[in-house]
Amino acid sequence: MTLSDRIEKLFMSVQKPVRYMGGEFNAVMKDPASVDVRYAFLFPDTYEVGMSHLGMKILYHAINRREDAWCERVFSPWVDMADLMRQNDIPLFSLESRTPIAEFDLLGITLQYEMSFTNILEALDLAGIPLLQADRKEGPFVICGGPCAFNPEPLAPFVDLIALGDGEEETLQTIDVYKKWKASGLPREEYLKMAAQIPGIYVPSLYDVNYNPDGTVAAVTPKPGSGAPEVVRKAMVTDLDAVQYPEKLIVPYGEIVHNRIMLEIFRGCTRGCRFCQAGMIYRPIRERSVDHLMEMAEKLVSSTGYDEISLMSLSSGDYSCLPELAHNMVERFSAKRVKISLPSQRIDTVLTDTLKETQKVRKTALTLAPEAGTQRLRDVINKGVTEADLIRSVTDAFEQGWSAVKLYFMLGLPTETDEDVLGIADLAEKVRRCYFSVPKEKRAPGLRITVSCSVFVPKNDTPFQWAPQLDYDTVVHRQQLLRQALNRVKGVDFKYHAPDVSYIEAVFARGDRRLGEAMELAWRRGCRFDGWSDQFRYDVWLKAFEDTGLDPDFYATRPRPVDEVFPWDHLDCGVTKKYLLREWEKAQRAECTHDCRKGCTGCGMKRYPGACAGKTPPEDMQ
Amino acid sequence: MRALIRFGKQPRLRFISHLDLQRFFQRAVNRTGLPIAYTQGFNPHPVMSFGSALALGWTSEYEVIDIKLSAPMGRKRTEDAVRAALPEDLPVLEVRMVDDKHPAPMAQVRQAEYRIELMGESAPAVIDSIDDFMKRDTVTAVKKTKSGEKEINARPLVIDLKPDPNGFTARLMLTERDSIKPDLLIALLSDMAGVEPPEARIHRTLLLGEDPEGSLRPLMEL
Structure with a gap:
């Protein structure tokens, strides 16, 4: 039986077989014998999520425009499929040709959010590719890009290359260099050295990390003789009109998030x-x-x-x-x-x-993101909007026939107090009054206000990279405070979540290389699809940190001094640390x-x- | 004017549900560039209907979709446009232009023919039980319906069965009131043979409708 037949045998036993089917309109098929480089592009989440992602569409078509390369898609199999694949010895496969991923030349992975990291380990394992970069003697080079690539350190043990910045040109360069390397017949590690010369490409294995006694990073430096740059600056496309944009998009059969x-x-x-x-x-x-x-x-x-x-x-x-x-x-x-x-x-x-x-x-629901409940706190985060702006926008919208408004906020922003949180309820009340100030015959019936409140995660390469994440108990206290206050505002639907996921996200967002061990342990104990609330296992994560001797608070809730060397300081995202620091200081003055x-x-x-x-x-x- | 299009569903796409296929065709007809007629109302969509739904996992060479056009178009032009808008695993096999008074194919369907391939050890025993099945007057079956389960006599719903080395071909009733699906038939045959139902590949080869004189003809020829 062919691999394709063995895959199809599982389809009657899994949810949504269209996720693994391929064959969509505008999917690109090529003769494998006609190309030099086979590129697998993994989005480490479900088909419905990954197929809604613009970056993947752009790179898929950028690579497939070349005659010498074929890019195929792969998504994280949902847990039912992954388990069946393991039971039936079916390796992770591409959607287009159903080729095992281990047979590709390059494996590109997009890092859209930290909570997809364990899915990368799961995918490598399903593909039969050794997890640790140092253990790989053959098979595809693993290249990660996307926003989380700007602090890829927790993933450093598992990846070959990190692609910083705009992918349109640098992805093609990794393919060009791959062809050169393959023609040269040089050993595997030479490709890494060659790729390290591409603008925007960072090769973690070519750098040494030294730590201070307090556990912070002392320095990240290129290994002697590696030829890798001291600082890797992101790749950038200066003129978007000059780069190709897909003229065709794959049209899925099933429903996806953004269809x-x-x-x-x-x-x-x-x-x-x-x-x-x-x-x-x-x-x-x-x-x-x-x-x-x-x-x-x-x-x-x-x-x-x-x-x-x-x-x-x-x-x-x-x-x-x-x-x-x-x-x-x-x-x-x-x-x-x-x-x-x-x-x-x-x-x-x-x-x-x-x-x-x-x-x-x-006409859809009007979605607005004031982010914070008081003007002081909106100034701290430099949101640059006032209550008057909000009132004007919603009044306009109500007058024009909108009746549903979604308001997005963050809880736990730097300098936040209880008063700032209660300000969110005040704003909701004012929005409600705006609706009733519009004459009844002019407004649409059925006011719906949704207040959605996420927990703030300080991220690398932002002015808040020095900020501690608000501790768990205070987050819970303020959520309850707000819930009670919103109970008094009629017609408001309040959405919030336990801070568990945001806490783990905060650990990895500003994490370092040592965290790879905790990630691997958590995955070995069953963590995957951590961004899905029905799959996330907080207790397993905490135990994994404990058993590896790593303190998650060190990464998430520790205030960081302004002179601390960060694990990502050698990766230049275009915006300077000096600018970010200036902004951090202004934030504390609410300027x-x-x-x-x-x-x-x-x-x-x-x-x-x-x-x-x-x-x-x-x-x-x- | 309306276009009746017969298309196939190849093995690769056999796991697309009927609902997903309907949504897919809404976008596919937009891609044809043909003058498509749309429904009225707040959320207009193309006026189209299917001859009969195909169950998940089956393949076919006789799926019929009926698309309404807002202006007359030639048959060849329509066929080319639809072919270009569909992936190769949904091949266009036949196109016929009919006027608006032509009855909806969905209302004309009476019977369907299938080619059924059986796999595994129990397959020969199942094929052997066909004779016995056809000789009986009554074969009691339990059919799942919206309101629960009910007992039916399956025998008159099976018009004809012809064994072949790999399975059999079947002509089965397919109306709103009287119908039997191939998988239920395989279960009945297996039951009679005293074996577990074998794995089956079900492929639809024909939909038949009734002409004004009451005789059965292929749906596309009515």
Whole structure:
């Protein structure tokens, strides 16, 4: 029986067999004999989650545009399938050709969130690939990219290469260098040395880490003779209009999380919210032109048949030509019944005109993220929005027929007090009053306010990388405080979770190489799909830290002095540590920093020639 | 004007549910570039219907979808456009243009033919029991329905069975009131042979409908 037949035999016994089926419209098939390099791209979560991810679509098509390479997809098999695969000796396989992953040349993995790390170990194990990089004598090189690559240290024992920054060009370079290495006939470790010369590529095994007696990092330095750079600076695409964007997207059979055309209108963000890692590591802002976007949309609508286009970015309301773009989109596509949607709506952008445009075709719940309940705390995090902005936005929305509002907040932000948390309930009450201030005949019936409160996780490469995470008991106390306060506001649905997952996430976000051992132990004891509340096992994690002698509080809740060397300091995300420190100090004084569209704030991106459009900053800010 | 399209479902895609296939076709018809007729209302979708749902795990060479067009189109042009919008594992096999008064294929279906391949040790015994089955007047079966289980006589629902070395072909009733699925039939045959039901590959080869004179003909030819 072929591997494909053996795989299909399991399909009647698992939930959602379409997850493993392949054969979707626009999936790329090639003759394996016609390519030099076979690239497996793993999204370490379920098919439905991974297929909703834009970065994977971009890289899939970037690689498959080459004639000499074939990129195939692989997702984490859900626990039912993984268990059956082990029982039946079926190795992890690619969706397109059902080839065992161990037979590929390169295995790219995207690191979207820390809680997917154990799924990487699970995938390597299912593939029959030795977990430890040092133990691998053959099989694919393991390359990780994505936002968590900016602190990959907990994964360092398991990976060959880390790809920092924009993947469009550097991924292709790893393939070029692979071909050169293969032609050279040199031993396996030579590929790592060769790849370390690619801009943005970090090879953890070529670096030594030294620790201080207190357990903090003393230095991370390249091994003598390795030729690896002392600091690895992220790869960057300066002109998004110049890089290829997929003209075809794979159209899945089953439903996935985001089943629509995703059109990336720009990359980066100018706001400078101090908690936001994406806002730092994706800098600077790079917009696509309206003409280019219209052309991309046109091609994608006809190649996919989707009836919705989502205008994607970190803060789509900030797109400089948004009214023009929205207007053109609605005009061009409404006859084709294609809806236009704007995710991640901010409350301080000029909503009204754009909303009117998008409303013609579609009306969803208005989602706003004030993040904190008081103005003082919003200034600390540099959210740059006021209560008046919020009131204006929701009033506009209610007047135009919205009746559902979702409000997102974080609990445990630096300097937060009980009073800040109670401010969230005050805001919810004010939103409620806005609704009732609109005349009954003008407003839509059925007000629904959802207050969603996550637990803040300090992240590397943000101004809050020095901040301790709020301790568990205080988080629980403030959640209850807020729950009681919101009980008094009618019609509010309050959503929150136990801080368990956020605590483990905080450990890994700012973790170091030693944590790899705890991760492996937790995985061996059954941890996987940690981001799924029905799979997450807090007790197993705590025991794994205990048994490896690592203190999770050291990583999560310890205040870090400003002169501490961080495990990720040798990885340059574009924004300088000096800038982040300046922002951290301003945060503690509750001082705001303006949006850098209004003038350069000296974050360090100017070091990339041609990356920023703005003015040169004063000398002392560089 | 409407297009009746007969397509196949190849082994690779046999685990797509009928609901997922319906959603898939909504996007597929958008890709054709043909003038598709849409439903009215807040959330318009293409006007289309299937001849008969195919169960999860089965393959077919006789699936029929009926798509309404908002303007007349040529048969060849329609066929090319639909073929380009479908993956190779859903091959377009036949296209026929009909006017709006043509009855919906779903309402015309009476019977279906299947080719059933049996695997494993118990297969020959199951094939051997076909004769016995066909000779009987009554074969009692328990059928699962929405409201629970009910006893039926399965025999008149089975029009014809023809054994072959790897399994058999079957012509079965397929109406809203009277129908039997191949897997239930295999279970009945296995029961008669006194063996566990073998693993089966079920492939639909034909859907039949009734013409105005009351005789049965392939659905696409009505």
